[in-house]
Amino acid sequence: MSDEYDNNKSYQAQSSETMGGSAPASPDMDYVRPAETPDQELYHGHSFITKWVFCQDAKVIGVQYFLTAVFTGIVGLILSWLMRLQLGFPGAAGFMTAEHYYQFVTMHGMIMVVYFLTALFLGGFGNYLIPLMVGARDMVFPYVNMISFWMFFIAVAVLMASFFVPGGPTGAGWTLYPPQTILPGTPGAGMGILLMLVSLSLFVIGFTMGGLNYLITILQARTRGMTLMRMPLTVWGIFTATVLAMLAFPALLVSAIMMTLDKILGTSFFMPTILQAGEVLEYGGGSPILFQHLFWFFGHPEVYIVALPAFGIVSDLISVHSRKNIFGYRMMVWAIVGIGALSFFVWAHHMYVSGMNPWFGFFFATTTLIIAVPTAMKVYNWILTLWRGNIRLNTVMLWCLGFIVTFVNGGITGIFLGNVSVDVPLSDTYFVIAHFHMVMGIAPLMVIMGAVYHWFPLVSGKFLDEKLGKWHFWLTFLGAYSIYFPMHYLGFIGVPRRYFEMYDSPYMTSAVGMNEFISMAAFIVGAAQFILIYNIIRTLKVGKKAGQNPWKANSLEWLTSTVPPEHGNFGERLPVVHRWPYDFSVPGAKDDFITQTTPPSEVVHTEVEKT
Amino acid sequence: MSDPQIEGLQLKPGFKGMSEDTGSDQTMFKGVHWGKAMMWIFLLSDTFVFSCFLISYMKGRGSTLVDWPYPSEVFALHVGGVSVPLLLIAIMTFVLITSSGTMALAVKYGYEKNRKMCGWLVLATALGGLTFVGMQAFEWTKLIEEGVRPWENPFGAAQFGSFFFMITGFHGTHVSIGVIFLFIYAYKVFAGHYENGGKRGWFTTMKGDYVEIEILGLYWHFVDLVWVFIFAFFYLW
Ligand code: HEM
Ligand SMILES: [Cu+2]
Numbered sequence: 001m002s003d004e005y006d007n008n009k010s011y012q013a014q015s016s017e018t019m020g021g022s023a024p025a026s027p028d029m030d031y032v033r034p035a036e037t038p039d040q041e042l043y044h045g046h047s048f049i050t051k052w053v054f055c056q057d058a059k060v061i062g063v064q065y066f067l068t069a070v071f072t073g074i075v076g077l078i079l080s081w082l083m084r085l086q087l088g089f090p091g092a093a094g095f096m097t098a099e100h101y102y103q104f105v106t107m108h109g110m111i112m113v114v115y116f117l118t119a120l121f122l123g124g125f126g127n128y129l130i131p132l133m134v135g136a137r138d139m140v141f142p143y144v145n146m147i148s149f150w151m152f153f154i155a156v157a158v159l160m161a162s163f164f165v166p167g168g169p170t171g172a173g174w175t176l177y178p179p180q181t182i183l184p185g186t187p188g189a190g191m192g193i194l195l196m197l198v199s200l201s202l203f204v205i206g207f208t209m210g211g212l213n214y215l216i217t218i219l220q221a222r223t224r225g226m227t228l229m230r231m232p233l234t235v236w237g238i239f240t241a242t243v244l245a246m247l248a249f250p251a252l253l254v255s256a257i258m259m260t261l262d263k264i265l266g267t268s269f270f271m272p273t274i275l276q277a278g279e280v281l282e283y284g285g286g287s288p289i290l291f292q293h294l295f296w297f298f299g300h301p302e303v304y305i306v307a308l309p310a311f312g313i314v315s316d317l318i319s320v321h322s323r324k325n326i327f328g329y330r331m332m333v334w335a336i337v338g339i340g341a342l343s344f345f346v347w348a349h350h351m352y353v354s355g356m357n358p359w360f361g362f363f364f365a366t367t368t369l370i371i372a373v374p375t376a377m378k379v380y381n382w383i384l385t386l387w388r389g390n391i392r393l394n395t396v397m398l399w400c401l402g403f404i405v406t407f408v409n410g411g412i413t414g415i416f417l418g419n420v421s422v423d424v425p426l427s428d429t430y431f432v433i434a435h436f437h438m439v440m441g442i443a444p445l446m447v448i449m450g451a452v453y454h455w456f457p458l459v460s461g462k463f464l465d466e467k468l469g470k471w472h473f474w475l476t477f478l479g480a481y482s483i484y485f486p487m488h489y490l491g492f493i494g495v496p497r498r499y500f501e502m503y504d505s506p507y508m509t510s511a512v513g514m515n516e517f518i519s520m521a522a523f524i525v526g527a528a529q530f531i532l533i534y535n536i537i538r539t540l541k542v543g544k545k546a547g548q549n550p551w552k553a554n555s556l557e558w559l560t561s562t563v564p565p566e567h568g569n570f571g572e573r574l575p576v577v578h579r580w581p582y583d584f585s586v587p588g589a590k591d592d593f594i595t596q597t598t599p600p601s602e603v604v605h606t607e608v609e610k611t
Numbered sequence: 612m613s614d615p616q617i618e619g620l621q622l623k624p625g626f627k628g629m630s631e632d633t634g635s636d637q638t639m640f641k642g643v644h645w646g647k648a649m650m651w652i653f654l655l656s657d658t659f660v661f662s663c664f665l666i667s668y669m670k671g672r673g674s675t676l677v678d679w680p681y682p683s684e685v686f687a688l689h690v691g692g693v694s695v696p697l698l699l700i701a702i703m704t705f706v707l708i709t710s711s712g713t714m715a716l717a718v719k720y721g722y723e724k725n726r727k728m729c730g731w732l733v734l735a736t737a738l739g740g741l742t743f744v745g746m747q748a749f750e751w752t753k754l755i756e757e758g759v760r761p762w763e764n765p766f767g768a769a770q771f772g773s774f775f776f777m778i779t780g781f782h783g784t785h786v787s788i789g790v791i792f793l794f795i796y797a798y799k800v801f802a803g804h805y806e807n808g809g810k811r812g813w814f815t816t817m818k819g820d821y822v823e824i825e826i827l828g829l830y831w832h833f834v835d836l837v838w839v840f841i842f843a844f845f846y847l848w
Contacts, residue, residue, distance in 0.1 A: 035637065
């Protein structure tokens with residue numbers, strides 16, 4: 001606790017307070033009230049095991065999450081290669097049967113959505129950035145945080161184990177719809193699906209432990225002066241996504257438990273009366289639609305669990321690299337919160353063809369289209385932030401621009417699919433594949449890439465190579481468009497998704513060339529990702545030193561005592577915050593940035609806003 | 612409870628004051644222990660778990676074609692030749708609610724630093740919970756002897772057995788976990804881990820404090836509250 005500020009009585013850090021533009025400097029104006037809680041004591045590991053394996057430092061845990069998630073991502077990528085090989089050049093992958101194809105589709109989808117993107121954004125970026133950005137020494141419960149990672153690790157191990165059990169992994173599609181999921185005839189209906197369900201349950205349990213940490217750290221462990229409305233949008237995005245996860249994962253957990261019981265105990269929660277090869281099965285009386293509701297009550301918020309951190313991160317990257325404050329900060333915050341809340345009321349737009357009551361469809365179409373409003377506001381605000389900014393067209397900015405374009409593209413097709421009458425003919429076609437890959441596959445991936453290039457100098461102290469970065473970006477961006485743009489057309493002519501081969505169905509004769517082209521692009525895009533891995537290895541060896549605050553950013557993670565930050569983050573004293581992180585290019589200031597810790601008395605002669 | 616005293620901060624009245632205080636720096640909930648805030652949010656998440664279970668139960672009960680068994684017959688006990696509906700469950704509910712009372716008293720004595728009373732009351736709560744779990748095991752045994760299984764049910768719809776065993780089992784697991792922790796915390800209270808500034812826990816640098824009893828209490832009350840809903844949905848509907 002600091003004493004030099006304690007002598008003062010009245011001033012409290014409040015985000016909405018105004019102080020009058022050009023008041024003369026006085027020591028009073030720098031007052032921030034003292035800390036409410038004593039400094040957090042940390043458990044410092046000493047052995048290799050406690051420092052790097054069972055580590056309680058959120059930054060190490062973040063990197064562990066990141067690497068594990070990237071590993072699963074590479075598995076998902078290889079599976080997509082195999083699928084594209086089959087689709088573009090049927091029979092070229094000699095060993096591949098239709099069963100294999102279903103298994104690859106399923107594992108690819110589940111891995112990418114849950115084990116790659118969710119774990120990467122919340123576990124990876126969340127752990128690394130939250131304590132640094134809110135000015136905390138660590139997460140509030142470091143021990144629980146460590147367990148959270150190892151739970152995730154076991155979940156991944158169980159998932160990967162399903163590749164090696166008899167019958168292989170489940171091939172039911174990532175949506176795991178019963179009754180077919182657990183019936184013979186579906187690949188992996190034995191051990192495969194069980195391991196998948198167990199793995200998902202473990203993931204939820206592990207995530208809950210991490211999620212509680214993220215939430216309480218943000219709510220109760222911010223540093224002095226860090227009001228809610230001074231938090232970087234990254235923190236807002238991760239925060240809201242974590243709230244969504246805490247409320248949406250229960251539905252996944254419950255449906256996983258119920259399906260496990262259907263599978264091993266022979267209950268019929270989701271199983272109707274079924275005739276198989278002329279025989280009535282033991283099952284009967286359950287409701288497959290119930291599973292769909294539970295799954296999508298999780299599944300739709302899940303989309304935003306991936307998207308909201310991406311929104312937050314990209315806002316910060318755009319602001320820093322166009323040297324302008326984010327346009328409409330408060331609007332951005334409320335849009336994130338609003339999208340998060342609305343995302344719980346739209347789930348059945350994934351079920352338009354399930355035979356539900358048309359009035360239901362009408363309701364869910366309406367709520368779905370309402371979400372477009374805050375989402376569009378965010379897009380406008382990103383563009384207005386760029387407008388007349390001092391844009392640095394570096395790799396980070398390229399990824400951000402790529403994100404905006406891709407996201408708008410995917411968002412527009414989302415409006416198509418949100419309307420029942422348009423969705424019904426497009427449902428289960430490649431149009432859907434194109435839509436969700438654009439909006440929740442490629443767009444968040446672009447943000448991840450931008451974030452990696454942006455924060456790598458913090459994590460390692462060295463700049464990633466710009467030239468390789470630009471190659472990486474352009475190959476990925478143009479390649480991704482080559483993959484997914486033609487898929488919209490394939491959807492329009494009616495090519496169904498989740499098909500192993502189209503044989504000589506009429507619409508395929510015209511689309512053979514297109515499929516070959518898409519597959520070639522997919523190979524190139526996938527391979528281009530290894531440029532990043534090469535870049536990282538090379539940078540760690542011979543990269544350019546970055547030093548403190550290399551991007552001239554304002555937020556606290558760049559203001560640590562050492563680069564890379566040590567355990568405890570901020571050295572002797574925690575930083576004291578006086579403003580939001582977006583004071584760029586303030587007229588009258590000597591630099592084009594004013595860090596969050598700069599006290600008001602140092603910037604009285606500038607036109608800085610009171611935040 | 613009185614408002615927390617925070618140096619340099621006056622909590623302001625009214626809605627505007629509340630929104631200013633929640634939006635202010637450092638903490639959103641002034642003076643609230645980290646662990647306590649965590650427990651509240653965990654319970655919110657757990658509420659969704661139980662809600663999903665109970666809503667699934669409603670849907671399952673609604674969509675099965677076979678008749679649902681009569682709770683007053685299935686859950687009756689034969690005492691002295693007469694069948695008394697819901698007898699066991701009434702006792703179970705009474706025991707569990709009473710244990711919520713002893714838990715609340717334990718929290719009170721904890722904050723008064725009355726180590727002995729607090730310890731005995733936590734122990735009493737643990738025994739109440741244990742009794743509940745025991746009676747639940749008895750009820751399960753009885754139903755299983757009568758032929759009810761997760762996959763079949765001689766009294767009507769098979770889904771009755773499925774949902775009953777799943778949901779009461781999940782709730783019973785919560786109670787059992789609570790009982791284990793209640794015993795551990797009873798030991799910790801008696802051993803004085805919360806006295807004189809507190810003893811450091813295992814693998815953590817945080818010091819013990821009687822607030823941990825309150826956090827455990829939150830969990831315990833939640834488990835009781837969930838039971839009230841399960842009771843209403845399974846035994847009264
Ligand atoms: C190089 C990048 C990628 C390629 C080439 C690719 C390719 C594919 C292909 C060929 C399918 C199967 C289409 C079908 O037969 O139905 C598919 C499905 C899917 N992909 Fe990707 N994908 C990529 C990245 C991603 C990412 C980043 C995500 C994360 C959201 C993702 C999520 C999914 C999902 C959820 C499915 C549906 C699985 C199912 O139908 O059960 N993909 N992808
Ligand atoms: Cu959706």
